[in-house]
Amino acid sequence: MLETASANIRIVLVEPAGPLNVGSVARVMKNMGLSQLILVNPQCDYLGEEARLMAVRAADILETAKVVESLPAALVGCVRAIATTGDDARSHPTQLEKPADALPWLLEAPSALIFGREDCGLTNSELNRAQRLIRIPSSDAYTSLNLAQAVAICCYELYREKGSSAADSVGDVADRSSAADFVGDLTDVTDVTWRRKKSEGIFSQSPSPPNSAPLENLEGYYQQLETLLLKIGYLQPHTAASRMEKFRRLYNRAYPTVDEVAMLRGVIRQTDWAIKSYARSPVSDNLDGALPENPTDN
Incomplete structure (x- = not known):
């Protein structure tokens, strides 16, 4: 279901410094059907007048936002995570993908989309907490995007993908010649989308298995x-x-x-x-003989 796909995704802001940005993020999240906002060590008053001014009718997103002290704490319960970066591919060994290519992957499991600080983004250590990285293409004349603008672009891509997923799932069901040809829950939109994308080779990386570790x-x-x-x-x-x-x-x-x-x-x-x-041998760096199985290890 579309509601389930939206509920799967949390937007994570790491140390946001601008209340106007946080309020704008809340507004665009509500525009695009997202509701989980996680703030890692916020450096501003995210419930203050400035944030509420920009949030307009999305003040409830601010009021229900979860505040945590670290990025690992923000990712508890997630199976998938994508981090955003403004750097080019030369500055990080992990492949950078376009939002439209990578973000649909988040719709299929409890996931996080991570955004960095307004002035310096995410550290390499923080980027490595995510399995995939995205970069929003922009003009060489000015490559850096405002935090709220970057969140808006990504949320729109997720919203657009949810809409196309729903349409594709209906089409897939209608095209079946018999019930025996259709295996699975007809309401499981994300499963249909996963099969479609896999068959069309849309995934730029191998998708994670259904029982991926949190x-x-x-x-x-x-x-x-x-x-x-x-x-x-x-x-x-x-x-x-x-x-x-x-x-x-x-x-x-x-x-x-x-x-x-x-x-x-x-x-x-x-x-x-x-x-x-087991102590090491006084004449060798090797352990003395084969080790028996630990009888207390489960």
């Missing part, structure tokens, strides 16, 4: 992995952040499932247990 599960894995790699000396404190960014990009491309993340975390737990339980 981003907070992955975040827990990254923290465990970093702790282990620091412990065994693979990471050094002064280079750990840059190395972990590479791991994040790797897993962002893989879209691991809930079970796969659980398996990866189990490997780390078993490795950590083995390190604590």
Whole structure:
């Protein structure tokens, strides 16, 4: 359903400094049928007179906005995340996509669309919290867009896609010659859209599987992995952040499932247990013999 697709998406503003911008974002969200606004450490009075002046009839979006202290907290419950950047492709190793190509992917699961600060955007570390990155094409004469304008363009693309998805789903059902040819819930607009886009090759990356792990599960894995790699000396404190960014990009491309993340975390737990339980040989860097399975590991 269209309402379900809209409810899937949260707009995340990282440290917004302008109340006029926040109010404008609330207005365009309501214009385009979106209602979840998340503010990460806002640097302005998002409920003040200036914000309400720009929000007009969307003051309820401001009043129900959720305020969190960090970007990871804003992404709890999300399976997919797209971040926006004004930089060109040379400044970040992840492929930059156009909004119209990437944003429909958010309609199919609990998702976040992340926007950065008005003056400096998102840091590389914040960009790496997302699986995909978009950049709004603009003139070389002035490439930087206002925050509210960027949100408006992206919200419009989502709204336009929802409309075309609904029309396509109706057409798909009408074209079926028999009920046996149609598998699935007729009301599941996003599933029909996913199949259509996959068959037409619209996705620029492989779409994530239906049971992709929530981003907070992955975040827990990254923290465990970093702790282990620091412990065994693979990471050094002064280079750990840059190395972990590479791991994040790797897993962002893989879209691991809930079970796969659980398996990866189990490997780390078993490795950590083995390190604590078995001393190294005095004459070798190798552990003494094969390690038995940890009987307490589930």
